[in-house]
Amino acid sequence: MNEPRTGTGPIVFPTDAPITELAQIRRPLSRVPSKTAEDRLRRAEEDAALVAALAKDEVGALEQLYDRYSALVFSVALRVLHDHALAEDVTQEVFLRIWRQPASFDPARGRFISWISSVARNRALDEQRRMSRRRRAEDQDEDPVLRLPAEGRGDDPAHEAVLADERRRVHEAMRDLPDAQRTVIELAYFGGLTQTEIAERTGDPLGTIKTRVRLGMRKLREALTDLVEQRPGGHDDSGGT
Amino acid sequence: MTPEEREALLASYALGTLSAPDVDDAERLIRSDPAAADEVARYQEIAELMALAAPVRRPPPELRARVMEAAKRSSKPRRRWRVPVARILPAASLAVIAAVAGIWAVNLQQELDDLREEAALLTAVVEADARRLDQLALAPNPERELTLLETQVQETQSATSIIGDPEAESAELVPTEAAHGATGTYTWSDSADAAVVVLRNLQPVGFLEVYRITLLDRWGNVIATDSLVPDGGSETMKLIQTPAGSWPQSVVVFATNQASDSELPDGPVILEIYGIE
Numbered sequence: 001m002n003e004p005r006t007g008t009g010p011i012v013f014p015t016d017a018p019i020t021e022l023a024q025i026r027r028p029l030s031r032v033p034s035k036t037a038e039d040r041l042r043r044a045e046e047d048a049a050l051v052a053a054l055a056k057d058e059v060g061a062l063e064q065l066y067d068r069y070s071a072l073v074f075s076v077a078l079r080v081l082h083d084h085a086l087a088e089d090v091t092q093e094v095f096l097r098i099w100r101q102p103a104s105f106d107p108a109r110g111r112f113i114s115w116i117s118s119v120a121r122n123r124a125l126d127e128q129r130r131m132s133r134r135r136r137a138e139d140q141d142e143d144p145v146l147r148l149p150a151e152g153r154g155d156d157p158a159h160e161a162v163l164a165d166e167r168r169r170v171h172e173a174m175r176d177l178p179d180a181q182r183t184v185i186e187l188a189y190f191g192g193l194t195q196t197e198i199a200e201r202t203g204d205p206l207g208t209i210k211t212r213v214r215l216g217m218r219k220l221r222e223a224l225t226d227l228v229e230q231r232p233g234g235h236d237d238s239g240g241t
Numbered sequence: 242m243t244p245e246e247r248e249a250l251l252a253s254y255a256l257g258t259l260s261a262p263d264v265d266d267a268e269r270l271i272r273s274d275p276a277a278a279d280e281v282a283r284y285q286e287i288a289e290l291m292a293l294a295a296p297v298r299r300p301p302p303e304l305r306a307r308v309m310e311a312a313k314r315s316s317k318p319r320r321r322w323r324v325p326v327a328r329i330l331p332a333a334s335l336a337v338i339a340a341v342a343g344i345w346a347v348n349l350q351q352e353l354d355d356l357r358e359e360a361a362l363l364t365a366v367v368e369a370d371a372r373r374l375d376q377l378a379l380a381p382n383p384e385r386e387l388t389l390l391e392t393q394v395q396e397t398q399s400a401t402s403i404i405g406d407p408e409a410e411s412a413e414l415v416p417t418e419a420a421h422g423a424t425g426t427y428t429w430s431d432s433a434d435a436a437v438v439v440l441r442n443l444q445p446v447g448f449l450e451v452y453r454i455t456l457l458d459r460w461g462n463v464i465a466t467d468s469l470v471p472d473g474g475s476e477t478m479k480l481i482q483t484p485a486g487s488w489p490q491s492v493v494v495f496a497t498n499q500a501s502d503s504e505l506p507d508g509p510v511i512l513e514i515y516g517i518e
Contacts, residue, residue, distance in 0.1 A: 059309060059312060059313060062308075062309065062312055063305075063309060066305055066308060066309075067305075070299070070300050070304070070305065070308075071297055071298070071299045071300070072292060072293070072295075072297075074298055074299065074300040074304075075292075075295040075296060075297050075298045076292045076295045078295070078298050079295035079296065087298075087300070088300055088301070088304050091300050091304060091308075092304065092307060092308050092311065095308045095312070096308065096311055096312060096315065097431075097432060099312040099315065100315060100432045101432045101433065101434075104433075104434065104485070110286070110289070114286070114289035114290075117289055117292030117293075118289055118292075118485065118486075119485050119486055120292065121292060121486070122484065122485050122486025122487065123485075123486040125486070126458075126486050126487065126488050129458075129459065129460065130459070130488070163293075166290070166293055167293040167297070170290050170291070170293040170294050171293075171294060174294050184258075185256065185291070186294070188253075188256045188257065188258035189256060189257075189288065189291040189294075190291075190295070192257075193258065194258055194259060194260040195253060195258050195259065195260065195263075196260050198258070210249045210253065211245075211249065213249060213252055213253050213256060213258060214245065214248050214249035214252050214253070217252035217253075217255070217256060217284055217287060217288075218248070218252065220287050220290075221283065221284065221287050224287055224290055227290060228283070228286035228287065228290070
């Protein structure tokens with residue numbers, strides 16, 4: 001599965017290739033500047049403008065944000081809850097919250113995509129606990145990381161392309177982690193479990209779990225650092241992007 | 242703490258996978274060490290990307306229409322239901338009129354009760370501001386006091402909007418034997434991600450003592466906490482921010498030592514409520 005990376009030069013990705021095909025292409029993650037960095041920044045600015053328009057009760061802005069992020073919100077909610085109806089409820093709640101309280105997103109503190117992901121995850125975890133529907137990760141009948149996005153495109157194709165690039169990068173980074181490290185990070189993020197709970201679930205010593213989280217997060221940081229440096233308010237101590 | 246232990250603590254904190262005691266350790270480290278705060282911020286940015294690892298699934302098309310319809314309905318929220326008496330009267334029979342009038346009267350009474358309760362809470366807020374203005378006039382360092390006052394005014398505005406939020410949930414706190422006449426009201430707004438706690442008739446606290454208010458989720462995990470010292474008035478208001486997506490289910494007010502960083506009671510509980518639904 002993890003074939004060795006070869007070459008150091010940039011690889012040109014065919015922009016019209018299906019997402020599943022793009023995901024098969026491997027490249028040295030930290031050496032190639034993303035071709036869509038400018039797109040990401042522009043999209044982030046557009047997102048901030050759309051959120052600002054919500055304050056003026058512009059339903060059109062909500063429609064655009066929904067078209068851009070409903071799949072992400074729904075996917076996160078479904079990944080956490082494993083229940084379509086509940087995931088729909090969470091998706092509706094998240095977008096209604098944005099509509100009612102647009103000021104709760106502060107563009108100076110990061111990108112909208114990060115914020116809405118966090119809201120969706122927290123809301124879904126809260127719902128999961130409330131409904132006592134937590135399921136064991138090993139009960140899942142598929143590998144959530146290896147199964148790559150395969151469904152139809154969203155209602156905002158240009159934005160979807162930018163999102164697909166980020167998604168592919170995250171998938172690659174997660175796939176490159178050793179299984180044990182990937183599992184604890186997934187259980188923590190999507191399962192909302194503490195390290196102690198993860199240790200109880202996996203049967204591994206707590207110290208081992210802590211080490212896996214540390215090493216896994218460090219590798220993800222190394223692999224994805226250019227993504228976060230491109231965001232408004234993101235760290236950039238590399239002298240620029 | 243070794244560098245590896247430190248990194249593990251901060252990375253785990255960013256991922257949100259620490260249990261309560263470890264969270265305390267991490268937050269203590271973050272408060273005391275700017276480099277640690279910076280490192281956590283970097284890891285949090287990575288953690289936020291994890292949402293993109295979820296397999297892509299699109300919501301059903303009809304959900305879009307549902308969300309937009311709900312948004313349009315909520316753009317002009319109705320504060321309270323009012324019976325359209327003018328339309329009903331001409332068309333209704335006497336019996337229907339009587340029934341409607343009865344319903345209307347009940348609703349009117351409920352509305353009046355709600356408004357009285359709301360007015361009482363807002364009065365507490367205004368009185369607190371008035372006391373702060375008095376303090377400003379007597380302050381030895383007016384500029385600092387003015388900055389504090391501006392912050393408090395912002396809090397007051399937020400508190401006012403939460404108390405006035407028709408969808409906010411409200412509950413009376415239950416006094417314990419240690420309350421000695423103290424009472425309190427808790428109001429939480431999901432949309433504002435904040436709670437307003439109004440405490441009345443608090444007993445004065447001793448030197449270096451405070452009252453701490455802690456909000457917990459249904460499993461007893463601490464969601465948010467804040468402390469206050471009674472300012473001499475009969476009512477004291479506290480605005481407490483809650484993390485996005487959290488849902489407070491219990492509130493505990495207890496007396497504690499100022500030096501204590503315990504979020505859970507290590508002194509007498511004076512007011513409490515559990516299982517808010």
